[in-house]
Amino acid sequence: MEKFNLSTSRLNALIKHLMTRGIVYAPHKNGEVSFSFDEVRDPGKVILNYNRTLQSIKKYFLPPREQLLSFSLKSGSLSKVEPENPLRIFLGVHSYDMQAVLRLDYNFSQGNPELNYLKRRQNSLFIGVSFEPDTYHFSRSVGIMVEEFDGFDLFLDKHSSGYTLYVVTQAGEELLSGFDHLEEAPDRPATHREFRNKIKYNFNRLSEVFDHAWDSSVWEEIAQRCVGCGTCNLVCPTCYCFDVEDDVNLSLADGSRYRSWDGCMLNSFAKVAGGENFRADLSDRQRHRVYRKFKYITDVTGEPWCVGCGRCTAYCTAGISIVETVNRLCEEYEQTVLRKPLAKQDWVL
Amino acid sequence: MSNHIRTGIEEPDRKMLELYYPEIAEITRTKQITELEKWFEIALPGNRDLNHQPGQFVQVSLFGFGEAPISVTSSPTKRGVFELCVRKVGTLTTAMHKLKPGDRIGIRGPFGHGFDLQKMEGKDILIIGGGIGIVPLRSLINTVIDRRSDFGRFIILYGAKTPGELLFKDELKSWREDPTIEYHVTVDQGTPDWDGNVGVITTLIPRLDLNLGNTIAAVVGPPIMYKFVLMALKSKRLPDENIYLSLERRMKCGVGKCGHCQINHSYVCQDGPVYHYPVIKQLPEAIQ
Amino acid sequence: MKSDQIKPNKPKIAFFDFTSCEGCQLNKLNLENELPDILRHVELVEFREAMDDKADYYDIAFIEGSLSTPSCINRIHDIRRRSNILVALGACATIGGINSMKNLQPIETVRETVYGEEKYRFPTLPAIPVSAVVKVDYEIRGCPMSIPEFLRVLKALLMGKAPNLPDSAVCVECKLRENECLYDRGIVCLGPVTVGGCEAICPSFGQFCTGCRGLVPNPNKDAMLDILTQHGLSLEDAQKRFLLFNSYNIESKSIT
Numbered sequence: 001m002e003k004f005n006l007s008t009s010r011l012n013a014l015i016k017h018l019m020t021r022g023i024v025y026a027p028h029k030n031g032e033v034s035f036s037f038d039e040v041r042d043p044g045k046v047i048l049n050y051n052r053t054l055q056s057i058k059k060y061f062l063p064p065r066e067q068l069l070s071f072s073l074k075s076g077s078l079s080k081v082e083p084e085n086p087l088r089i090f091l092g093v094h095s096y097d098m099q100a101v102l103r104l105d106y107n108f109s110q111g112n113p114e115l116n117y118l119k120r121r122q123n124s125l126f127i128g129v130s131f132e133p134d135t136y137h138f139s140r141s142v143g144i145m146v147e148e149f150d151g152f153d154l155f156l157d158k159h160s161s162g163y164t165l166y167v168v169t170q171a172g173e174e175l176l177s178g179f180d181h182l183e184e185a186p187d188r189p190a191t192h193r194e195f196r197n198k199i200k201y202n203f204n205r206l207s208e209v210f211d212h213a214w215d216s217s218v219w220e221e222i223a224q225r226c227v228g229c230g231t232c233n234l235v236c237p238t239c240y241c242f243d244v245e246d247d248v249n250l251s252l253a254d255g256s257r258y259r260s261w262d263g264c265m266l267n268s269f270a271k272v273a274g275g276e277n278f279r280a281d282l283s284d285r286q287r288h289r290v291y292r293k294f295k296y297i298t299d300v301t302g303e304p305w306c307v308g309c310g311r312c313t314a315y316c317t318a319g320i321s322i323v324e325t326v327n328r329l330c331e332e333y334e335q336t337v338l339r340k341p342l343a344k345q346d347w348v349l
Numbered sequence: 350m351s352n353h354i355r356t357g358i359e360e361p362d363r364k365m366l367e368l369y370y371p372e373i374a375e376i377t378r379t380k381q382i383t384e385l386e387k388w389f390e391i392a393l394p395g396n397r398d399l400n401h402q403p404g405q406f407v408q409v410s411l412f413g414f415g416e417a418p419i420s421v422t423s424s425p426t427k428r429g430v431f432e433l434c435v436r437k438v439g440t441l442t443t444a445m446h447k448l449k450p451g452d453r454i455g456i457r458g459p460f461g462h463g464f465d466l467q468k469m470e471g472k473d474i475l476i477i478g479g480g481i482g483i484v485p486l487r488s489l490i491n492t493v494i495d496r497r498s499d500f501g502r503f504i505i506l507y508g509a510k511t512p513g514e515l516l517f518k519d520e521l522k523s524w525r526e527d528p529t530i531e532y533h534v535t536v537d538q539g540t541p542d543w544d545g546n547v548g549v550i551t552t553l554i555p556r557l558d559l560n561l562g563n564t565i566a567a568v569v570g571p572p573i574m575y576k577f578v579l580m581a582l583k584s585k586r587l588p589d590e591n592i593y594l595s596l597e598r599r600m601k602c603g604v605g606k607c608g609h610c611q612i613n614h615s616y617v618c619q620d621g622p623v624y625h626y627p628v629i630k631q632l633p634e635a636i637q
Numbered sequence: 638m639k640s641d642q643i644k645p646n647k648p649k650i651a652f653f654d655f656t657s658c659e660g661c662q663l664n665k666l667n668l669e670n671e672l673p674d675i676l677r678h679v680e681l682v683e684f685r686e687a688m689d690d691k692a693d694y695y696d697i698a699f700i701e702g703s704l705s706t707p708s709c710i711n712r713i714h715d716i717r718r719r720s721n722i723l724v725a726l727g728a729c730a731t732i733g734g735i736n737s738m739k740n741l742q743p744i745e746t747v748r749e750t751v752y753g754e755e756k757y758r759f760p761t762l763p764a765i766p767v768s769a770v771v772k773v774d775y776e777i778r779g780c781p782m783s784i785p786e787f788l789r790v791l792k793a794l795l796m797g798k799a800p801n802l803p804d805s806a807v808c809v810e811c812k813l814r815e816n817e818c819l820y821d822r823g824i825v826c827l828g829p830v831t832v833g834g835c836e837a838i839c840p841s842f843g844q845f846c847t848g849c850r851g852l853v854p855n856p857n858k859d860a861m862l863d864i865l866t867q868h869g870l871s872l873e874d875a876q877k878r879f880l881l882f883n884s885y886n887i888e889s890k891s892i893t
Binding site: 111116242244245252255259271273274279284292 | 370599611
């Protein structure tokens with residue numbers, strides 16, 4: 001793989017170059033201590049040294065609120081709304097967020113492929129950046145290294161005196177054409193990046209843990225601390241559930257159908273028109289949320305649908321930690337399944 | 350702008366555009382069958398067949414009011430039009446009750462899995478319907494009636510809260526009079542002019558004389574009904590493999606995306622709404 | 638508005654104010670861009686802030702303010718009898734609001750403090766939301782009520798459908814807007830247990846949520862108090878946060 005030296009002082013020049021090729025999105029400061037992906041207007045405002053953005057780049061492919069169609073109430077006619085897809089370059093993406101996009105690609109291309117998502121996703125290029133794991137990141141526990149290149153076209157690996165710019169794909173190479181004076185980088189020893197936050201078991205063993213976790217008391221215990229605000233769903237880069245609603249304009253003559261992000265932690269998520277709520281208890285909702293990340297799709301694809309970004313934990317005002325939850329389940333699994341003689345029901349079948 | 354740059358995702362297939370776009374259909378006939386339930390006959394453009402299986406549903410759109418999943422109540426043997434029967438429970442269904450012949454609605458679907466007719470052919474069919482559960486079952490019942498020689502014995506158990514809540518009364522009469530149908534109906538609460546069975550639907554099960562190996566049960570009703578009906582069928586020793594049931598969940602998309610209908614790993618809009626009972630036993634959230 | 642301009646089939650709507658600052662009503666007059674469109678669809682028959690016509694029947698009655706005197710009780714029954722749909726508007730009408738802080742003291746003490754020697758001329762009751770006395774069909778929450786939500790409800794009612802109002806927390810709208818969480822700035826906020834629908838307007842401008850839209854259904858009260866105390870409030874201060882707008886709920890349903 002080709003790689004070049006990129007000094008910190010040339011970063012702005014690179015961003016300016018990228019801006020001539022497409023619309024560039026990168027992390028910016030948002031508020032006092034937070035970051036968010038925004039369109040780059042001023043390369044000087046881009047921040048590549050960040051812990052995590054409030055929302056992942058999912059918002060560009062599955063917007064928080066999106067028009068699906070428009071209609072006229074008088075004539076009963078429909079108009080299709082098709083997303084636009086200019087070339088977009090996502091700069092400064094962490095590997096776990098890239099992996100989240102690849103997981104969403106699966107969700108929106110399998111079964112019934114969805115145009116809205118795939119169309120937006122189509123003309124996108126990704127430039128990764130390495131990061132220093134903080135106390136919430138645990139992506140390594142779900143099989144995602146800081147320097148995971150999968151999905152990226154280019155990758156910026158930070159080291160003490162600048163960046164090594166890796167050219168991962170043909171598209172990445174084309175993106176660099178016209179950005180001159182790049183000097184081939186020497187091989188360097190991999191930077192040691194320690195994840196302090198860890199799931200006890202290798203992710204390959206988690207499916208088995210979750211086979212025994214359904215009746216755990218953990219669900220009730222975290223439910224006691226949970227207020228059901230839905231933040232964990234709404235910041236998750238692999239959550240994609242949505243609600244659909246019609247809105248009419250004030251003339252009452254026409255309107256649009258919109259979809260917006262929804263979350264399985266929210267009170268009415270599983271409530272039917274007749275009033276029955278199929279997941280009325282917070283403990284049932286917490287369990288469903290965590291099973292969706294570690295069991296349901298994972299059993300089909302072999303990959304955890306949690307990418308270890310740490311957002312659900314970092315932004316939970318109640319301090320509910322997904323790593324602690326999973327580790328508790330691992331411990332219970334050790335105590336009740338591994339160390340216990342086989343229970344009767346296990347050997348009857 | 351360098352549009353020649355190839356990214357990982359190919360140009361999406363144009364057919365995907367249709368995922369959320371309903372087709373405009375016309376209401377051709379309506380009938381208010383009870384205070385809460387209204388029946389609609391609907392024609393797709395060019396009187397095209399809906400091509401559904403009994404037990405499947407469509408997403409009905411009323412623009413400005415939204416979209417809701419509604420079971421198809423007509424049988425696939427009925428050609429050119431299809432029928433819905435809608436209980437007034439929410440915003441969309443309330444608005445739908447105001448519609449008349451000539452009004453237009455949006456239709457997407459049919460979606461999901463219905464009853465597996467191939468597995469039912471040659472078998473005795475036991476229908477167990479509670480309340481509006483009879484609505485999707487009527488699609489199966491009329492299929493069996495129209496293809497009567499393809500099936501064995503035909504037993505229909507139908508329960509409603511009160512005689513007034515019984516749906517499709519004309520058809521109930523013809524089922525009762527049909528010598529090839531063993532039809533039993535019950536109500537939870539009788540009225541002075543009701544001379545039939547009084548009691549919940551499970552009370553009809555013990556007295557049945559079933560050919561256990563050759564009987565397929567199709568069960569649809571409110572959530573509370575399933576537990577008791579399944580217990581009654583178990584004590585009757587009907588094998589679990591011979592039971593199918595249909596589950597209701599909140600649905601927004603009908604195409605396995607929005608997440609609302611998920612039961613454990615299963616999406617009701619894709620794998621259901623009709624499930625084989627052995628599958629349901631693997632879904633702890635299905636029947637509580 | 639002249640009567641000859643009123644089309645016969647337009648729904649008659651009316652606004653009534655009870656114990657409140659009338660801020661919600663003024664807020665509606667701020668709908669300058671939308672008012673002409675609204676008036677095309679409705680006949681406005683009672684709105685003290687803007688006009689003085691009266692009518693015997695209302696298709697939709699909007700009620701602002703809490704009920705806090707014996708005369709309020711009679712008047713709201715009268716309005717309910719004459720109204721097809723009754724909508725409570727704003728924090729005072731929906732949850733009792735700031736007025737209901739008076740319920741925290743014995744009513745006689747309140748009366749004496751406010752009216753002194755004249756207290757016998759002013760009968761007073763604990764401040765209660767409209768739904769405590771008559772059937773309320775729909776509620777538009779907030780202090781002041783949210784204009785987008787008001788338009789949403791009005792449009793729905795004019796179309797003859799039940800408005801679809803959220804029952805999830807303010808946090809949802811903060812996340813959709815990608816607001817920095819105020820807790821991350823060391824500011825405690827009632828967003829996690831307050832009903833959204835306000836588009837998280839206060840946190841979007843750096844102001845913590847005061848709970849003016851009332852609590853979410855089945856609030857996990859202990860968990861919320863834990864959150865507030867873990868983020869630096871004393872238990873007493875945490876409980877006080879709720880009392881600003883939610884005294885009625887807390888006093889009558891012992892929520893904290």
